Amino acid sequence: MTRITPLLERNEQFARDYTAPALALPAAQLIVVSCLDHRVDPAIVLGLRLGDAPVIRNAGGRVTPAVIEDIAFLAFLAGQLFGRQLADALFEVAVIHHTQCGTSFLADPGFRDQAAVATGVPAATLEASAVTDPHVTAKADVERLLASPSIPSTVSVSGHVYDIATGRVTTTVDAQSR
Numbered sequence: 313m314t315r316i317t318p319l320l321e322r323n324e325q326f327a328r329d330y331t332a333p334a335l336a337l338p339a340a341q342l343i344v345v346s347c348l349d350h351r352v353d354p355a356i357v358l359g360l361r362l363g364d365a366p367v368i369r370n371a372g373g374r375v376t377p378a379v380i381e382d383i384a385f386l387a388f389l390a391g392q393l394f395g396r397q398l399a400d401a402l403f404e405v406a407v408i409h410h411t412q413c414g415t416s417f418l419a420d421p422g423f424r425d426q427a428a429v430a431t432g433v434p435a436a437t438l439e440a441s442a443v444t445d446p447h448v449t450a451k452a453d454v455e456r457l458l459a460s461p462s463i464p465s466t467v468s469v470s471g472h473v474y475d476i477a478t479g480r481v482t483t484t485v486d487a488q489s490r
């Protein structure tokens with residue numbers, strides 16, 4: 313018995329009625345970038361079903377170099393596999409930041425220095441990942457993605473904020489492409 317045992321029992325229930333989705337474009341033609349916080353799971357908040365949308369999650373839901381690499385690869389893969397089905401638009405990337413984000417503690421210099429020592433991550437990197445105002449960081453990360461030369465112009469980007477108090481997602485930047 314480990315802590316995952318009850319979840320494996322849930323999986324047993326899930327697999328009983330399971331039908332494997334075909335390899336196809338994401339049904340929602342969307343990639344979600346969001347925080348890894350367990351209170352903001354996009355599958356639940358946005359009602360995603362299997363096959364709807366790839367979801368990339370990290371602390372804060374920040375557009376890091378690793379996230380840009382993942383999106384560039386997904387754009388390449390979609391073009392290779394389904395190029396003929398796609399007109400001008402590959403997919404939209406929705407950057408979703410949220411209120412009460414745990415990364416906001418990193419705005420405090422003392423907390424940040426302690427975190428840098430404990431994790432080996434440079435303090436500047438930790439500071440850059442902090443989400444104190446999700447409206448500001450969502451907008452900044454949309455701009456960062458749009459400015460990246462490895463993201464094709466067939467990918468559009470939008471920015472949103474999820475409010476933990478209300479469960480509501482509001483759009484701060486409408487979808488735009490380069």
Ligand SMILES: [Zn+2]
Pocket residue numbers: 347348349371372373410412413414415
């Ligand atoms: Zn968060």
